[in-house]
Amino acid sequence: MYDVAVIGAGVVGGMIARELSRYDLKICILEKANDVAMGATKANSAIVHAGFDAKEGSLKAKLNVRGSEMMAEVAKELGVKYKNNGSIVIAFNDEDRKTIEGLLDRGNKNGVKGLEILEKDALKKLEPNISDNVICALYAPTGAIVCPYELTVAAIGNAMDNGAELIRNFEVKSIEETADGYRITADENSVDAKYVVNAAGLFSDEIAKMVGDDSFTINPRRGEYILLDKECGTLVNTTVFRTPSKMGKGILVSPTVDGNLLTGPTSVDIEDKEDNTTTPEGFDSIIKEANENVDGIPFNKTITSFCGLRATGSTGDFIINSPAKNFVNVAGIESPGLSASPAIAEYVRDILKELGITLIKKDSFNPNREPMHAFREASIDEKNEIIKNDSTYGRIICRCETVTEGEILKAIRTNPQPFDLDGVKRRTRAQMGRCQGGFCSPYIMELLSKELEIPFETITKSGCGSALITGKTK
DSSP states (O other): OEEEEEEOOSHHHHHHHHHHTTBSOOEEEEOSSSSSSOSGGGSSOOEEOOSOSSOTTSHHHHHHHHHHHHHHHHHHHHTOOEEOOOEEEEESSHHHHHHHHHHHHHHHHHTOSSOEEEEHHHHHHHOTTBOTTOOEEEEETTOEEEOHHHHHHHHHHHHHHTTOEEEOSOOOOEEEEOSSSEEEEOSSOEEEEEEEEEOOGGGHHHHHHTTTOOSOOEEEEEEEEEEEOGGGTTSOSSEEEEOOBTTBSOOEEEEOTTSOEEEEOOOEEOSOTTOOOOOHHHHHHHHHHHHHHBTTOOGGGEEEEEEEEEEEETTSSOEEEEEETTEEEEEOOOTTHHHHHHHHHHHHHHHHHHHTOOOOBOTTOOOOOOOTTTTTTSOHHHHHHHHHHOGGGGSEEETTTTEEHHHHHHHHTSSSOOOSHHHHHHHHOTTOSTTTTTTTHHHHHHHHHHHHTOOGGGOBSSSTTOBOOOOOOO
8 A cells, every 4th residue: 555646757747756755655656658757748848937928826827936946956956957048038029029028027926037028139149049030038037948858757766766666557547446545457457545646647637537527628739849969059048939829839949958959849739649740740830930030040950850749738727636535636737837847746745735644754865866967977087987997988889979888777777767768868868869879779779688687679669569679680
């Protein structure tokens, strides 16, 4: 019997599990995929929003601003890359100017610090490559960027290091109330827990229905992205947004914490919660609008493209409530969900306390985690010393991103372990360079096979249905 079962190992579920692991509780995280961060978390804009966009008084506004304020310290504790690069919302005409003046007023009411409107001359000093057609912009100095899947891996790893358990490939099929709480059942396994937190992202409405709550629906919204090579990463300094519409914040142009340039997303409502295909129409839209925002984007330097699905709730706000005894919904966590995730964790903790859970802090809780990127950021002398002690750090496996065998082995041996190629990629950046794994994949497969003691031919790209090889030819 667990004290708390968290359904969903995305950034929100991960942050909740980490927060609860501060206390003397038996916690499990249930994830239907082969790894963590496999839903909306793995494919979004990676922006820590300042908090001026959400409607004042909403949960989105409250938790966005609080989460944004927390994120730098959380990232530091978890050894995750974070950059306070600021953001701008650009205006092309007087109507856009009125919109960003409204955002300025809303942001001030939400408690966002340092907001100001920059006229064209000041804007050009901040962003020399901004389009000449832009007349002004709302500047938010507290805006930042982070890596969402790195943050999630670290949060869940930290929760596991502090006693939480991760159960993968556990797709919840039913939830039954018991005398002591709930029995959560997958195809062949079941878990008993006194309290349940529903952080199932796109499928959170389906989980809620299992306890009789049909008060909301979750609709998928497709967002396609184009990622450019690292040599393009300095084209802009801040995250550049267009003025928002009812479908979102439009096509952005932003550096990433790893030095690439990210453009997107599109925003198209669809019905299939697992349709993450990319489209020529989506790419055309990204290229057109991104070029309107910023001059000289070299799309011929594209190294990959991808599509993420946002969990758009029917209420227009985050849905965080308790519709049944000892059951908490954490649903409709679309943008700014990543930004708000540390604050959402606190909010859920407080709801659980109101429901009657006993929260006794553990003296042994350790909030810190060693960064996975420590070796590549070390000095030459430091690297040489590490290699003297462990020669595996002297062998380069991924040439594009300069990732060593030692780093990959460390990732495989660290909570939460990766069991497939994409899992290694999200932890180490191996396969994320120009060749997208064309050279290093077989070597990583060998390391996974040896470390996990499983046959080479069983290694997949991203779990069930993504086999890489069918057998030996000789």
